[in-house]
Amino acid sequence: MPCGTWEAIHIVDGLLNNDSTIDPDTIHADTQGQSLPVFGLAALLGFDLLPRIRNWADLNFYRPDAAAGYTHIDSLFGDDVIDWDLVKRHWQDLMRTTISIREGAVSSVTLLRRLGNHSRKNRLYRAFRELGRAIRTITLLRFLNDPQLREQITAITNKAEGFHKFSDWIMIGGVLGHNDPDVHERIVKFNELAANCAIYSSALDITDAANQLAAEGHPVDFDDLATVTPYLTHTIRRMGDLVLDLAEPEQPQTRLDLEPKVLFRAGA
Template sequence: SAPVFALSYLLGIKLMPRIRNWKDLSFLRPTEDAQYQYIEPLFKGTVNWHLIKTHWFDMMRVVLSIKAGKVMPSTLLRKLSSYSKKNRLYQAFCELGKVVRTMFLLEYISNMKMRREINAVTNIVEKYHHFLDWIFFGKEGAITDNDPIEQEKRLKYLDLVASSLILQNTVDISLAIQTLTARGEIINHRDIEALSPYPTRHLKRYGDFIVNLNNIPQPLETAINLPPEIFET
């Protein structure tokens, strides 16, 4: 949303989301007399610079509060949006966000390499979230506890379990690659690029999990010791 673009910009973060329906978004021209030869139909409004200027220091106070840890960005956006029709500060965030979003969209539609990179990174993030959903199957992934401390524990435990599984998957894949290369199989960088640390078919989610502390795994530097030639282009 526009306020998210504004907050990210003020926090020094370049937000680069994948936007499928960018044609439905409003592009803002800097002034009413600004005209563009080939992309004129995209622009549907003009920036209200006065609104942004009037509430600029208020927005900076909000950003400083976030950086100081006094307020969470999600909490702030939720609180402001509940009064969006009356809250001029929220409207200023929206206006600034539309400016930042317009600049991003202009770069997005004109830079194919950028679109490909954003799409690739977004796919990785979505795969990770799908992996987390697969792990967190209890109660369909819902955190029903109202205690913030317990909620935080559940999220941290989920990250811990996910990281452990990703590490084990990486070790297993690396050992498989070492076995194949030892047999004389040719594995190039394109094969490696297609691999993912999120496979789940071999994982068991149900039943008893027995931890054998006497079964010491091999050192990681031995397990993940891939021949350098497979990374050559």
């Protein structure tokens, strides 16, 4: 991604190119990971876009029709009405485009770039935007109505922020001193590799410590354990010796061997 690019146009491709065994159906992002056309496209692709939006209270809530009124929340809605006729008229175009993206015939990045703000007269853009207005309004109402959803969005995005902060800390030098994008990509990949190795090592240490406490008869509470982060910095000698040991390592203990009443309840 070039600097200054609106992240929303890249967010769907990341999920479509996923080749892991995990099949995600939810997208979390910050403000730049969403826009009205992206809400519409994500919904057609079967993804639930749940971003943490800055100043979301300033966003428009769109009415389903001009006569719609609500007893308690009508003040949230302005005078803007969703143009369902536009969505219906271009529904086949929307589905063809979505299937083309799903099958890899066209990149969502390419499409969303073409459906940018400079293409407001583009009928396909207007149709995606109109559908996105409906989906985003529903999402904002869900956000208002469900405290657990608000906590989920905040917790997930904070995890991402925590990882970025840890990666920044572990990066030696901290300056991209070259204009070659290939060099930039290598630096970012090596930095994330080092960060993931450190996080994995810390997670193993936390696992060993919890298992040791349980073996000694001390109760290990799930809520207490959930507060322990693997983004530890005080245990890492950032400027110490970096040793590459190619010897076959011992199989690490990755399972928490706690009492059934704590984490692994009977039948769980």
